[in-house]
Amino acid sequence: MNNHINPKYKARFKKRKSLSAKNLLEQLIKGNKVALSQAITLIESNQEKHQQIVDKLITSCLQHSGQSIRIGITGVPGVGKSTFIEVFGKHLIRNKKKVAVLAVDPTSSISRGSILGDKTRMPDLVKEKNAYIRPTASGSSLGGVARKTRESIILCEAAGYDVILVETVGVGQSETAVHSITDFFLLLKLAGAGDELQGIKRGIIEMADAILINKSDGENQKAAKKAQMEFKRALHLYPEKKSQWTPKVKCISALKNKGIPKVWDMIESYKKTTVQNKFFDQNRFKQQKFWLYDSLNQKLKQSFYENPKLKSKLKDYLTQIEKQEISSFKAADQLYQYYIDSIKEK
Secondary structure (H helix, E strand, O other), X not given: OHHHOOHHHHHHHHHHHOOOHHHHHHHXXXXXXXXXXXXXXXXXXXXXXXXXXXXXXXXXXXXXXXXXXXXXXXXXXOOOHHHHHHHHHXXXXXXXXXXXXXXXEOOOOOOOOOOOOHHXXXXXXXXXXXXXXXXXXXXXXXXXXXXXXXXXXXXXXXXXXXXXXXXXXXXXXXXXXXXXXXXXXXXXXXXXXXXXXXXXXXXXXXXXXXXXXXXXXXXXXXXXXXXXXXXXXXXXXOOOOOOOOOOEEEEOEXXXXXXXXXXXXXXXXXXXXXXXXXXXXXXXXXXXXXXXXXXXXXXXXXXHHOOHHHHHHHHHHHHHHHOOOOOHHHHHHHHHHHHHHHHHHO
C-alpha cells in the first residue's frame, strides 16, 4: 500500500500511524484540527488496537471536557438544517465562540454507503478558523445517530470547542438518540407543510426545548405566524418540564439571517436557568447513566451473538420455529439458558 503513496506524504503518513493517546491528547489540547479528526476516526474504528488507544484518550480527555453547551438540531429533510447551522455557527464565531458541528449522514441499508456531504452544504462555515465540521455515517445505530457521537463530543470539548452542534438525519428515532446526548434540543419546522399535527402525534414536541419555524420570510410570513400559534397551543398539552424551562416557538429565516441572534440569546437563557436550578448537571449525569446501560446492553448482545456454539444452536432453533415445532418464546428461553450455562463452563 505504501508504494502507491506520494513520497512527499510518506513521512506524514508514518507519523500519523505512530500517534499514541498521549500524543493525540497533547495536540487536541492545543486545538489541532488534524489530531481531532484522527482521534474521531480512531473512535469510529472497530479494530481492537484502535479501541485501546481510544479508551486511554477518552479517559484523559474527561478532565478537559464538559465546559461546552451541547445543542441537538433536528428536522425533516428540506427544512433548512444545514443553512441554519451555517448561519448560526457564523453568528457564534462572531461572538468569540468555537463551534464544532457533528453532522450525522444517513447510511444506505442496501449499499452501506453515505454521502458525507455536510462540508459542501456549509461552504462558508467550513472556512472559519474557529469552526470544525465532522460528517459521520450513521451506520445501523439507534435512530441514525453515529454510535460514537457522544465520545466525539468529549474530544471536541477537549480541543476547546465551547458550542457543540449535533445535527440529526431527521428521520426515524434519531431525535430520541440526539436528545439523550445534548443539553438543548432544537426542532426546526416548516410553515404550511402539514406536519403540525404530525409533530404532536410523534411526541417530538415533548422533547423540544425550542421550535424554530424556518423560512419565515416573504410570502411565507403569514403561514409561519399561524404555525407558531399552532405549536404554542400544542406545547400547553404537555406537563411542565423537569428543567422548569418553558419551550419557546420562534419564527426565523436562516437564508435571510432573520432571528438568529435571538436563538442564541434563548439558549443562553436556558443554560442560566438550568444551571441555577441544578437541572443542567443532573441531566448530564442522567445521560451518562443512560449510556452506561446502553453500552452494557451492546456488549452483552455482542457477547451473546458472537458465541460460536450459540450460533449453531440459534440456526437449529430457527429451523424448529419454521417447522412450528417450538414457539419463539420457548426457543428464546432455552437459548438464553444455554448462553448462561456456557458462561458458567468458562
